[in-house]
Structure formats: C-alpha cells, structure tokens
Amino acid sequence: MTSKRITQETFDAAVQENIEEFEMGPEEAVKEAMEQFESQGVDLSNIVKSVPKVSADGPQEPTHDILQALGDLQKSVASSSPEEVSTHLTRFCDQCKQHKACRFLAAQKGAYPIILAAWKLAAAGDQNLLLQALNALSMLTDGQPDLLDTQGLQLLVDTLAQSANEANLTCSGIRCVRHASLKHEQNRQGLVKAGVLPLLTSAIAQHGQHADVVREACWALRIMTFDDDIRVPYSNAHNHAKMIVQENRGLKVLIEAAKGRSPS
Incomplete structure (x- = not known):
C-alpha cells in the first residue's frame, strides 16, 4: 500500500498553527504535527522536521537552514564570487548531511541548477571549488538520480x-x-x-x-x-x-x- 505524502509547506503550516492557535512551544508544536500526520498514515521521511524561528514579535514563517544556505549560494553564484560560493557550498553540504529530507527539500527548491552553475564557475580553473561542487552534487543526487x-x-x-x-x-x-x-x-x-x-x-x-x-x-x-x-x-x-x-x-x-x- 502506498503511503500518503504531504508537502513541506503543509507540515510547516501545521507547526505554525500549533504555535499560534494552541500556544505550544516550538518543539512541542513540531512533535504534535508529526504525531498528527503519522496517525493519518502520512510518510514524513522526506519532511524537514525543524523548529520555526521565533522572534520577539512572535513566530515567523519557518525558514529552514538548508533553504537559507541554498539562497545564499544562489546569490554568490549570480555574483560570480568564488570565495563566497566556496563558503556557501560548505554550508549547503553541511546541511545536506543532516538528513535526506534536507536534500529532498533542496532539490524541490531548485538546488540542482544552482549547483550546476557553481560547477561551471569552478570549471574555469579553481580545483578546490570544483571539488566542493562535485561533493555538493554527490550529496544532492544521493537517492535522487532523476536530477x-x-x-x-x-x-x-x-x-x-x-x-x-x-x-x-x-x-x-x-x-x-x-x-x-x-x-x-x-x-x-x-x-x-x-x-x-x-x-x-x-x-x-x-x-x-x-x-x-x-x-x-x-x-x-x-x-x-x-x-x-x-x-x-x-x-x-x-x-x-x-x-x-x-x-x-x-x-x-x-x-x-x-x-x-x-x-x-
């Protein structure tokens, strides 16, 4: 029997609702959302189960670390800055190591063409950057060969x-x-x-x-x-x-x- 699946946005919205409507703490809100979906037979293996960031003004829209790293990487590639690309590739790879759900979310949000662009930038002659780009591609395609x-x-x-x-x-x-x-x-x-x-x-x-x-x-x-x-x-x-x-x-x-x- 095929398991049910939900999007990352659906899970994040449920966590946010638990915080805002039921006044739960961030960790409790995540745990409650997990239990809620799992009781319905939902497969959460590809979902990033992180705590939303909270500011003094209250909970903000959840921004996962992997997407922050990906966004910064995209900006550095667009500006053709090898040093910044190297820094953000390291951050991206560190996040990808956390869980396969991070790699899945990154792929959904367009990580492959960004990594490809970093790879092309490195191919101009920067071997250290090329190695980082290859490592990032290796992590991203692990379990996702269709990319x-x-x-x-x-x-x-x-x-x-x-x-x-x-x-x-x-x-x-x-x-x-x-x-x-x-x-x-x-x-x-x-x-x-x-x-x-x-x-x-x-x-x-x-x-x-x-x-x-x-x-x-x-x-x-x-x-x-x-x-x-x-x-x-x-x-x-x-x-x-x-x-x-x-x-x-x-x-x-x-x-x-x-x-x-x-x-x-």
Whole structure:
C-alpha cells in the first residue's frame, strides 16, 4: 500500500498553527504535527522536521537552514564570487548531511541548477571549488538520480576525463556517477554512451594506491551491471558487463588492483 505524502509547506503550516492557535512551544508544536500526520498514515521521511524561528514579535514563517544556505549560494553564484560560493557550498553540504529530507527539500527548491552553475564557475580553473561542487552534487543526487540531466551528465564525464590525474576530484566525480546510476537505467546507458566505463577502469589502474578511489570506481562499475530500475522493461546490464571486461580490461584491472599493483 502506498503511503500518503504531504508537502513541506503543509507540515510547516501545521507547526505554525500549533504555535499560534494552541500556544505550544516550538518543539512541542513540531512533535504534535508529526504525531498528527503519522496517525493519518502520512510518510514524513522526506519532511524537514525543524523548529520555526521565533522572534520577539512572535513566530515567523519557518525558514529552514538548508533553504537559507541554498539562497545564499544562489546569490554568490549570480555574483560570480568564488570565495563566497566556496563558503556557501560548505554550508549547503553541511546541511545536506543532516538528513535526506534536507536534500529532498533542496532539490524541490531548485538546488540542482544552482549547483550546476557553481560547477561551471569552478570549471574555469579553481580545483578546490570544483571539488566542493562535485561533493555538493554527490550529496544532492544521493537517492535522487532523476536530477541529473543531459547537460550535467556530459559535464560529469568531461570533468572526470580532464581531472583524471587528481585523486580527490576523481573520487568525488565517480561518487556522483554512482549516485546518478543507482536505480536509474537511463542514466547508466547515457553515462556508458558518453564514455564513462574506460574512465572508471582507468581510475582504478591509475589510483590503485588510493583506497577511496578504487572503492568508488568498483561500486560504480558494479552498479553499471545492475537491473534495478523498475520503470524500464529491460536493462543493458549484460552488455555493460561485457563492455567492462572485453573493451576496458575490467577483469585484469580489478585483479591487479586486488593484488595492490597497477596493470601493465
């Protein structure tokens, strides 16, 4: 049976009503709203359950920290200020780490194109900012692979190709590939068509001493062979597995990585 869902605005309005109409404290108001909706069979897993900010004049419209960070990030990107973008990307990522509901709300409020714009700004040559943008995209697409569009997919593959010598950038970029590919056959096929498989096997061969890179690349390769997207009648899992082994020396690369050395 499909669970009922509500919007963030509906939940926030219920909290606000509890404060204004029933004179509850902020924490009590949130708890009461949660109990009310859960008793009705509502799934609150994608709802940010935060306390509204209260000023001396009384409760204000709830403004969640993730949306404040996103708004500030958007302004800094619009002004093309790398230092400010870096600061707000850090804030945004910190908020995304709190709960998946924060990532869900951010995506609903247009976070993806903002992150994409920050990514393009960083691609001009600021590697530290590029790493932050990739980390933000990785967090945002975790559990939300539908966010990746054609432009982002190609930019991701291009970034991996251009940053092949940088272990940190490679690791973060491959994590984006992994998140975008899980339970998303269209993204998998698009990434393979764009040339991601040789980038994954090359990353293992080139960065064999970096455990995080090897781990992420192995996970990504494995996901490329999944048949886990219930929205499509069939997958290219078998073809992808053949391509990994026959066209990209996948088996040799993995065996050599397991031995702790790079393939010749």
